[in-house]
Amino acid sequence: MSTAPAQPVPDLATLDAIQRRVLWLAVRMVDAANRERPNIEGVKVGGHQASSASMVSLMTALYFAHLDAADRVSVKPHASPVLHAINYLLGNLDRSYLTRLRSYGGLQSYPSRTKDPDRVDFSTGSVGLGAAAPLFGAVTRRYVDAHFGPRPPARFVALLGDAELDEGNIWEAIADPATQGLGNVMWVVDFNRQSLDRVVPGVRIGQWSAQFQAAGWHVVELRFGGRLSELFTRPGGDALRRWIEGMPNERYQSLFALNPGEARSRFTEDAPAAVVDLLADLSDEEVFAAVTDLGGHDLASLLDAFAECDRVTDRPSVVFAYTVKGWGLPIAGNPRNHSQLLGGEQIAALREATGLADDTEWDRFDAASGEGIWCNRRQEALRLEPAPRRLAVTVPEATGAGRAGRKPVSTQEVFGRTLVDLSRDADLAPYLVSTAPDVATSTNLAGFINRMGVFHPVEQRAWSVDPALKWTESPKGQHIELGISEMNLFLLLGQLGLAWDLSHQPLIPIGTVYDPFVLRGLDAFVYSVYSGARFIVAGTPSGVTLAPEGGAHQSTITPSVGLELPGVTLVEPAYGTALDWLLCDAVGHIAAGGDTPTTAAPAEAASYYFRLSTRPLDQAPFEAARQRLGDVVLRRQVLAGAYRLLDPYDSAPHLRSRPGGEPAPSVVLAASGAVLPEVLAAAAELMNEGVAAHVVDVTSADRLYSAWQRTLRQGIRTATTPSTAGALRAAFGGTRGPVVTVHDGASHAMAWLGAALGVHCVPLGVDSFGQSGTVADLYRAHDLDPGSIVNAALAALELSHTAESTHHMAAE
Numbered sequence: 046m047s048t049a050p051a052q053p054v055p056d057l058a059t060l061d062a063i064q065r066r067v068l069w070l071a072v073r074m075v076d077a078a079n080r081e082r083p084n085i086e087g088v089k090v091g092g093h094q095a096s097s098a099s100m101v102s103l104m105t106a107l108y109f110a111h112l113d114a115a116d117r118v119s120v121k122p123h124a125s126p127v128l129h130a131i132n133y134l135l136g137n138l139d140r141s142y143l144t145r146l147r148s149y150g151g152l153q154s155y156p157s158r159t160k161d162p163d164r165v166d167f168s169t170g171s172v173g174l175g176a177a178a179p180l181f182g183a184v185t186r187r188y189v190d191a192h193f194g195p196r197p198p199a200r201f202v203a204l205l206g207d208a209e210l211d212e213g214n215i216w217e218a219i220a221d222p223a224t225q226g227l228g229n230v231m232w233v234v235d236f237n238r239q240s241l242d243r244v245v246p247g248v249r250i251g252q253w254s255a256q257f258q259a260a261g262w263h264v265v266e267l268r269f270g271g272r273l274s275e276l277f278t279r280p281g282g283d284a285l286r287r288w289i290e291g292m293p294n295e296r297y298q299s300l301f302a303l304n305p306g307e308a309r310s311r312f313t314e315d316a317p318a319a320v321v322d323l324l325a326d327l328s329d330e331e332v333f334a335a336v337t338d339l340g341g342h343d344l345a346s347l348l349d350a351f352a353e354c355d356r357v358t359d360r361p362s363v364v365f366a367y368t369v370k371g372w373g374l375p376i377a378g379n380p381r382n383h384s385q386l387l388g389g390e391q392i393a394a395l396r397e398a399t400g401l402a403d404d405t406e407w408d409r410f411d412a413a414s415g416e417g418i419w420c421n422r423r424q425e426a427l428r429l430e431p432a433p434r435r436l437a438v439t440v441p442e443a444t445g446a447g448r449a450g451r452k453p454v455s456t457q458e459v460f461g462r463t464l465v466d467l468s469r470d471a472d473l474a475p476y477l478v479s480t481a482p483d484v485a486t487s488t489n490l491a492g493f494i495n496r497m498g499v500f501h502p503v504e505q506r507a508w509s510v511d512p513a514l515k516w517t518e519s520p521k522g523q524h525i526e527l528g529i530s531e532m533n534l535f536l537l538l539g540q541l542g543l544a545w546d547l548s549h550q551p552l553i554p555i556g557t558v559y560d561p562f563v564l565r566g567l568d569a570f571v572y573s574v575y576s577g578a579r580f581i582v583a584g585t586p587s588g589v590t591l592a593p594e595g596g597a598h599q600s601t602i603t604p605s606v607g608l609e610l611p612g613v614t615l616v617e618p619a620y621g622t623a624l625d626w627l628l629c630d631a632v633g634h635i636a637a638g639g640d641t642p643t644t645a646a647p648a649e650a651a652s653y654y655f656r657l658s659t660r661p662l663d664q665a666p667f668e669a670a671r672q673r674l675g676d677v678v679l680r681r682q683v684l685a686g687a688y689r690l691l692d693p694y695d696s697a698p699h700l701r702s703r704p705g706g707e708p709a710p711s712v713v714l715a716a717s718g719a720v721l722p723e724v725l726a727a728a729a730e731l732m733n734e735g736v737a738a739h740v741v742d743v744t745s746a747d748r749l750y751s752a753w754q755r756t757l758r759q760g761i762r763t764a765t766t767p768s769t770a771g772a773l774r775a776a777f778g779g780t781r782g783p784v785v786t787v788h789d790g791a792s793h794a795m796a797w798l799g800a801a802l803g804v805h806c807v808p809l810g811v812d813s814f815g816q817s818g819t820v821a822d823l824y825r826a827h828d829l830d831p832g833s834i835v836n837a838a839l840a841a842l843e844l845s846h847t848a849e850s851t852h853h854m855a856a857e
Contacts, residue, residue, distance in 0.1 A: 173212025301378030447621030461489030539573025
């Protein structure tokens, strides 16, 4: 690991007193939440006293003797109470929160960057993701140092449970070429050999060590503490080591739940004579203390292991720290102690053993005591300066990359052009960074890569020359290429999007991925936006419009993901200029730190999901709307989520008032993305049949839905009639009749528009798996062709007419 400034170390007695207080506070927090807080609903509050206990020594050694202010730590989910206890003893958490674990507005069940009141570097909860996040945080720091100058030395530490190593994303992360050679990374595995349900029968340390070593990691196995290590040096010590190492895990774990005499008897049952002889002169208590002396609870051994990792500067390190689940508690080693809670008598005994009373149990150390002085000293040593949130740059409203030409153009192509144009802005360009999981060229990042290069910590020689793609790797490059792992993509985007905080350098991260495979990285996508990361991801190509590729490569439910995922704005434009405006707006919002909205919306999500297509579209319909509305109005509506692409009364004014004064029947065709040509063709056919068909291009169903929900909630909370959202009024105002929604995605993604507008709605979309074929084949199969859209419109009109007739009959 990279060497951080040396920290003075207190005497071990002081550290031991601190860890005993940390243990008490962590256990008592869970106890108070479950036994003392009123529980009206009768729903289990829960908590993890045993899982917290196994982490106490590891975290005490780190926070009170090893870490520097710039270091960043991810804490395993179930050790949340330990983290809060430490922050409290450091003076960084108000005492009132200690009795508010798992309560509304209080301490979260698992560490949360965005919800907890104290310092949390990495959110954890979905196991495996929080563990891998510091690895990608270190990738980000290496990139930042190379481009903006070295930051203060920082170590990126992950504290994870051994069961988390069952998660596949762990191994995807350590194997990726982008994560190699990070000497400032250390993972500490809480190797307690228990999962949620049981004591794990087979210890997989050999397999896991080999996998880390094969990935180029430095591995430390911290199995035995000082007492046991000293016994190994005596006559018979080798036999004792072999006896312990060969003992089944279940048998060894069971020792912790026994009294010293019982433990000695079970430990020495069938043991070699050399082992029995070695222990003969020791009391039962001494034998128990020795044979249960694990390295993960030996403070001196832990500090030595951390220092060893610091000295390894050319690769990441992992420490397998053997611990016992429930250390220091009467439930230690119990196979079902994962969620087990201490009873009232056990809590009272632990309080007394810690030297506390009812009126002092929540106290910090006396400021004049050795422990209090050290805690205050560590608070100062770990103090961080505020991080810069914003970039002092001006992002243009448009680059012109989407301007109409003679040839049809796809949104994927315009996306690539817009990035290239943004990279020509000398003020903005340094902060742009792209990434992709081995799909950079096929998602149109080639132009950006040709201009900005590929990032590598050491300049690499290019052995072949591609005239279309200049794959130049150097520390100056601004594209980070990943292996084929969507989980890694979203983990890296998340950390790049938190660089303003974790590396004190705001960035504008942009990633691309095949749209169907957004779902393969969804867990990491959720994790990153939950953590408050700011980034842009383009899912492209999307939908059944990728027709010849077949069903395995066709996305249908991804619009729902973008629409429903908090912290994300889904954008799905059809036309080049609209995409140009929307992408520049997103870049501007991220550059502004997410604090100052750049759209008409009063609040904006932190990240953006652009769902794009490779289908070239004629840009003339958009240009006609541009002439009709003007750039200022049209841009405002595009950014708000929808605009009137086609007004039937412009080309067919006779439909406004037919002979006899009655207007023609009216229907709204609302659509997103690549299906607009079919929608326009259907509108033309409907108008030929005497139906006024309005076409609304929904550029962001997400923003429309959010605007509608804001007005509804405002009405609910003020007990008033909700108003119509401004974005809906601008795009749909003045229209009459029902709505047909058309989308290359699940039909329900826009079906809510009928409720928002108060009219009948017939939603068309893709509600079954696709197959190979032409675009026309697939559109016909899923009722997205012009004829089906016309039939849907006529059906919607009939539904409205029937409902209106029924209403009149009921009134009479």
